[in-house]
Amino acid sequence: MSQMPRQAALPTCPSCAEPLDAGDRYCGACGFDLSVVPRRTDDHPTLAMNGMAAPAAPAAPEALAAWATPAAAPHTGAPTPVRAPGVDADTSVPPTAGVRFDRPAEPEEYPLQAPDPRVAAEAGAVKVCVACRAGRVDDDGYCENCGHAQPRERDHMELESGPVAAVSDRGLRHHRNEDSFSLGRATLPDGSPALVAVVCDGVSSATRPDDASMAAARAAGESLLAALPQGAHPQAAMHEAIVAASHAVNALAGEPATAREHAPHQNSPACTLVGTVVTPGLLVVGWVGDSRAYWVPADRATPPARLTEDDSWAAQMVAAGLMSEAEAYADERAHAITGWLGADAYELEPHTASFKPDRPGVVVVCTDGLWNYAEAAEEMAEVVPLDAAVRPLHCAQVLVGHALDGGGHDNVTVAVVPFPAPPQGAGNA
Template sequence: MSQSHQQPALSKCPGCEEPLDAGDLFCGACGYDLSAVPARPGDRPTMAITVPPAGAAAPAAEAVRWPAAAETDSSDVPAPVHRPADLPGTDSGGRPLTGPEHGQQPVPEPTGGPGPVSAAGPVGGAESSAVPVRHDDRAAQDGAEHAGDFALAAPDPRTAEHAAAAPAAPAAGAKVCVACRSGRVDPDGYCENCGHAQPRERDHMEQELGSVAAVSDRGLRHHRNEDSFAVSSTALPDGSPAVVAIVCDGVSSASRPDEASAAAASAANESLLESLPRGTHPQQAMHEAIVAASEAVNALAQEPAGAMEHDAHRHQNAPACTLVGAIMAGELLIVGWVGDSRVYWVPEDRTQPTARLTEDDSWAAQMVAAGLMNEAEAYADERAHAITGWLGADAYELEPHTAAFKPDRPGLVVVCTDGLWNYAESAEEMAAAVPADAQQHPLRAAQVLVGHALDGGGHDNVTVALVPFAVRPQGAGSACETV
């Protein structure tokens, strides 16, 4: 037998909630089609509000009606209400959301007769056992150590496993960034963590070897350090020690001056370490070392394989540098130089006279030697530091200068580039800049002298090597021979 469809009685419009009169087919306010509203179902899902103690029969739970959903679907029918357990899904790790690790209890099949099942468990049938539910205070279930802490659907970001990856610690021996102090420096000189450009190794160099020490710094105006040095020690054939200090200054107007100074310092040092133990006289050994340094610098300008013809004039701006060195061997102090780097003698007893042991290969020195200017006038001229002697393929003629001294009192040998002596030009000014304890602490004294140049403006690269000279006083005067 067919039955006619009865329109459900509504007191308010489902669309605008305006009051309705009995028998209305459309809402007078918004025009909602009341005939499209389905009849309410005769049964509704139920939910257990209380949980009986284990073993006790669960009393019949009062049915609770779910409120109508505020949203409607595309046919203007109120959307059904879903429980969380009704919706499938996975967490960020790909695990189902319905497992107990996500805060939901499994819903067992009812053991009694059929009855409605809720998120809390079966409630129909007298034989159904009580199903535990999650309480707000987890401590009641899992112990005090978990109080107030629910399992997360996604991994806990606070744990080390899922924390943001920190910069990997640099391997042992790897350079560490000077800016962030944690990132590794790549071969290009930049930090892999923060991208900060690192200072080059030659920007500041220090070395201490027994009683000799040297410091080199880029200065405050140059973009790179074009100075270089070498300090070493060896033994003479009789077993007595020999100490070597070489300082080179790259010619900035030439190409690759930093390479020229490094090559010259290394070649001169190696030459001395090879000739002195063989018994070569220290002054002759110094001469040979300067020649070896010159050849090393000249080699930098040699034509590379496959060079183009337009490189035929490469010697006009070949790599070039100056050189100055000192050897302390036995009772002798040997100095050698080409260019305008200098050697100063500062006696331990500062009441004794100081001295400059080298003569510059420069325009100013030539003017003074020719009697055309006095020293003050010559070095005040803008052409004063134009050098007339250097090491390089474009040098007019190599003229190594060497001199041998036999000091009669202990003192300090200061070997330096013009980056230092520009701020302490005379022997007296240099002696005043040298710390009083320089013979006992040469490295610290070299650092002080470099600081003196930086405090004065640091217009050039600064390099200084200090060689303490200890002898027994043998009376006034000293032997000197210049070649």
């Protein structure tokens, strides 16, 4: 097998300035490929250290397209559209290929809403690592130079569908977003509207949790939107939607994992689910796991309420009278779930409940990435803006921001649904 010619020893790495040993072909500190470093010249470098460009030969074509890393989305304020991949490409001219004088420090976390380098770029643009700005990105979304996983589109998602909205965020500690959601609006046989929101949280200890949550949210949402116009009762439709989501997640167990799935176990894909259907006179919730739904009245004259009961170790301890709620949720075992969707689940037990509120308000459907920072219904109500029913996307942004400000230890996803469902044509479409 042919070998690349050996590069003459350099005193320091041109990328990170780490001292080099004779015969080094790669930098031991940053992994820089020394075989591509051109011979040093006595004239000025391509990019002066003060940032001013000096005359030089044109940069290599593959170095001209770099992915932008926009600032994180604001937690509150007017809705900010998520940037589409490739629209914020870095158009500054980098130094000649192989030489870096401006290599940024390795980030501890990637900025939110960064475009997904795995998505094919428009007009043949090359996918370049957002961390080192030098390496190409392979098909699995990893840099071939420094090995960093690239930001994904799912790191931050926002959607407003008429009067219902949702926001999902990777959080500040996780390397990917394993939550997902689906929203929709249906017309019942009597012509009245029905709003649908489903939120799913992938189980991190299982394989492919991000795929599981997406499959479940999509299947449940499609099932509800198909059944409600046919006259199915919303509570029965919710039960069948959870069953459909379970089948969708179970089907993933027979599919091979990607080459980059390095889980040290073989647990089947799994996730939790919580959903709601809101009509002009009825509020239905359904769930499996520890994702939750809260009721927050608009006038705040009556107390808010949590509409779901967790399938978790903590909930079992409280139900058995062995611990108080405060003691149970302070225990390190609190979030060990006892029910989930997936082929490894002991038995599928969909929970559903229906309510008839006597006043307007909103339903907050969320993963534990939010309710960890607003666990009691009263705490959740304090964070929900007073105009949540008419500005659902703003409300979802505020709630996600609350979780991030609190530490963002987990993925966080929240959907906001007004009650009663407004007539067709109303809302924020």
